[in-house]
Amino acid sequence: MIGQPVADSIERRSGVSLWRQIADRILQAIATGDFAENAALPPEVALAERYGVNRHTVRSAISALVQEGVLRAEQGRGTFVLSRKRLSYPIGARTRFSTGLQGQTSERHIVLLASSVEPASQRVAESLGLARGAEVIRLETRGEADGRPVSRAAAWFDVSRFAGIDKAMAETGSITASLARFGIDDYLRQSTVLSARHADAADLADLGLQPGAIVLVTVAVNVTPDGQPIQFSESRFPAERVELKLSAL
Amino acid sequence: MIGQPVADSIERRSGVSLWRQIADRILQAIATGDFAENAALPPEVALAERYGVNRHTVRSAISALVQEGVLRAEQGRGTFVLSRKRLSYPIGARTRFSTGLQGQTSERHIVLLASSVEPASQRVAESLGLARGAEVIRLETRGEADGRPVSRAAAWFDVSRFAGIDKAMAETGSITASLARFGIDDYLRQSTVLSARHADAADLADLGLQPGAIVLVTVAVNVTPDGQPIQFSESRFPAERVELKLSAL
DNA sequence: TAAATTTGTCTATTGATATAGACAACTATA
DNA sequence: TATAGTTGTCTATATCAATAGACAAATTTA
Numbered sequence A, B: 001m002i003g004q005p006v007a008d009s010i011e012r013r014s015g016v017s018l019w020r021q022i023a024d025r026i027l028q029a030i031a032t033g034d035f036a037e038n039a040a041l042p043p044e045v046a047l048a049e050r051y052g053v054n055r056h057t058v059r060s061a062i063s064a065l066v067q068e069g070v071l072r073a074e075q076g077r078g079t080f081v082l083s084r085k086r087l088s089y090p091i092g093a094r095t096r097f098s099t100g101l102q103g104q105t106s107e108r109h110i111v112l113l114a115s116s117v118e119p120a121s122q123r124v125a126e127s128l129g130l131a132r133g134a135e136v137i138r139l140e141t142r143g144e145a146d147g148r149p150v151s152r153a154a155a156w157f158d159v160s161r162f163a164g165i166d167k168a169m170a171e172t173g174s175i176t177a178s179l180a181r182f183g184i185d186d187y188l189r190q191s192t193v194l195s196a197r198h199a200d201a202a203d204l205a206d207l208g209l210q211p212g213a214i215v216l217v218t219v220a221v222n223v224t225p226d227g228q229p230i231q232f233s234e235s236r237f238p239a240e241r242v243e244l245k246l247s248a249l
Numbered sequence C: 001t002a003a004a005t006t007t008g009t010c011t012a013t014t015g016a017t018a019t020a021g022a023c024a025a026c027t028a029t030a
Numbered sequence D: 001t002a003t004a005g006t007t008g009t010c011t012a013t014a015t016c017a018a019t020a021g022a023c024a025a026a027t028t029t030a
Helices: A016-030 A044-051 A057-066 A122-128 A164-172 A177-180 A201-208 B018-031 B046-053 B055-067 B124-130 B165-174 B176-181 B201-207
Strands: A071-074 A078-081 A087-092 A109-120 A135-145 A148-158 A188-198 A214-223 A229-238 A242-246 B071-074 B078-080 B087-091 B109-118 B135-145 B148-158 B188-198 B214-224 B229-238 B244-245
Touching: A016 A044, A044 A057, A057 A071, A071 A229, A071 B244, A109 A164, A122 A135, A122 A229, A135 A164, A148 A177, A148 A201, A164 A177, A177 A229, A201 A229, A214 A242, A214 B071, A214 B201, A229 A242, B018 B046, B018 B055, B046 B055, B055 B071, B109 B165, B135 B165, B148 B201, B165 B176, B176 B229, B201 B229, B214 B244, B229 B244
Parallel strands: A087 A242, B087 B244
Antiparallel strands: A071 A078, A109 A135, A135 A148, A148 A229, A188 A214, A214 A229, B071 B078, B109 B135, B135 B148, B148 B229, B188 B214, B214 B229
């Protein structure tokens, strides 16, 4: 009867590490509004005292939540609760990464992760109107909004027409701007196929997701206004951060 | 894409220890009937292979579940799933611990944990018809059925009439037998008040429960056939092991 | 009775978890 | 520009978690 732990307090030797328990309690506090969105968490020292553990243990918990995309830590300023509202990403005839997210985020860009030249697969060749095995250039990219990964994509282009688009991508951080360098001032989305599955190991790593996370998958073909296919792409969006809003195709 | 973990498999570095994850999966297997009640679990070596961990890790999981009263390990024979069926404990005019459980268990008895003489509290004095502060003897007991704790109780008696009942209790392991030594051949339950709450730390320890476990609480007064109060008691029953069956009072 | 099966105990090693303290790096503010 | 407040990094130590192997103890089976 004496020294009773408070109900729902941290349990030691329970098989669940303290940092995981604290991370869960922080998540819960966010869900109940105890820790407001977009606001700073109490400082680490305060949290350590609040939960009765060492500051380093709190840091482990925070670090896990930063990895999960729930928090963002800024040295000297504090640790902030990120908005859990999902980005609404429009899918339509004129889908563009950055323009589509205008007004929802303050900063967005595309990071080029890797690029390579390879023979076109059946699917890519068909979509781009090339011969099977024709050389195509593949760009692996990650879309970020406010420093948060919101998409992971692979895009293929006919290398005979778009040689050097990887360099343009790396420099501009934009597909639209890169295509402009090749004389493409406008393009349309010809087709989009939508599906969903569990994120694979690569996507988990690239998007900072937890095992079991779900990704929305779009497979799309972009064409010039006169119908000439220029780009085939497969994009994965973490379902917990993004929703796709379909507009007129 | 390669070496993907099977869905719902054991996760390392997740903040949840392997032994806890395995214990949970064993619980789940019991719940779904994969591991039958009263039957032996697969041997430790088989479980270790099944879950892809060391035998010692499986032993940690089993050890936790033995502690929780879910399993019983017998050297040389195997590890057995205990019956999760709750004892049905009748509450009525002639409630007796051992007789009430006849047929449901093969062995039951009451263990005297502690006894003391103390001044009667308001509640005890009123119930026993004594003056406030009159000396009463308190027995702290634990009821066990087939080696499993099924109740934890405190009982108060007027010390002027039942001096030495603690000794009788320790010797006989039965309230009924102890009262018989004081000339009480029959007694009735006058009143019973039923409630439920979370087990406190003492009950958790005495009953071998996990934090968060629920106990049913009965507060009762026993009287002689002519209406003279002889015993006031508060009993706690682990809700996961016991249900109370109300009969005519 | 002997052998096989199964749980129990012991030693040893490695990595993850948790605590402790000190100080650096960065930010906001008086 | 100081100063206070905050996150980041480093070292050190102790305990828990997990693996590995060997053998004892108890039970069942051939």
